[in-house]
Amino acid sequence: MSGQNKSSRIDDWLLGKIYRAAGQPSVRLRFRNSAEVSPKDTLPVANIVIPDRKTLLRLLLDPEAEFGDAYSKGRITLEGDLVSALEILYRSMSEVEHHRWYVKLVSKCMEYVQRNSLRGSRRNIQRHYDLNTDFYRLWLGPQLVYTCAYFPSPGATLEQAQVAKLDYVCRKVQLHPGERVVDAGCGWGALALHMAKNYGVTVRAFNISREQILVARGRAKELGLSHRVE
Structure with a gap:
């Protein structure tokens, strides 16, 4: 041959x-x-x-x-x-x-290696989210919202659709001024800031990503919402 x-x-x-x-x-x-x-x-x-x-x-x-x-x-x-x-x-x-x-074997091994125990969750979050925020701004936009957007019209931009999604969530939970809200896993603070700014609520936001918390606090300070978003 x-x-x-x-x-x-x-x-x-x-x-x-x-x-x-x-x-x-x-x-x-x-x-x-x-x-x-x-x-x-x-x-x-x-x-x-x-x-x-x-x-x-x-x-x-x-x-x-x-x-x-x-x-x-x-x-x-x-x-x-x-x-x-x-x-x-x-x-x-x-x-x-x-x-x-x-x-199936590889999947089980990966589940064990990346399991979300207390220590594992912190490690997984740091690997994924504690990167330079400028990287995420390249494709998430200025709102830094990771979840899917809500397009109220075909001509809406991604930024407009992300704001529409935040507002849609707020309307769904029927927020009223003066209420207190807990935001668990707040990301870069987009939803917490939107609720405080547009619905008059006080938000206590939690996250185990150091980078995201620093960014969220900085954004709250820039918007003058530090007294409403903790």
């Missing part, structure tokens, strides 16, 4: 393993121009082109994480509708994940 034929058989085997690991979705996987695998009973929604064996091997080890990383760095090309392909891949991989013993 020539070296080229042996290499081609390896490529075919790797593609097949990746395709099965992804749950055999309705997409065509293609490695360079030498190997491909596609669904048997339906037309593929998209073609996913993998240019090198390094990416191929990484996809085999962790298809879910590597696909997004490789696509964002241009190491994978997708021909066709991206949204439809992602929906199909997500559904297909989700169905397969439940049946893999090693996925």
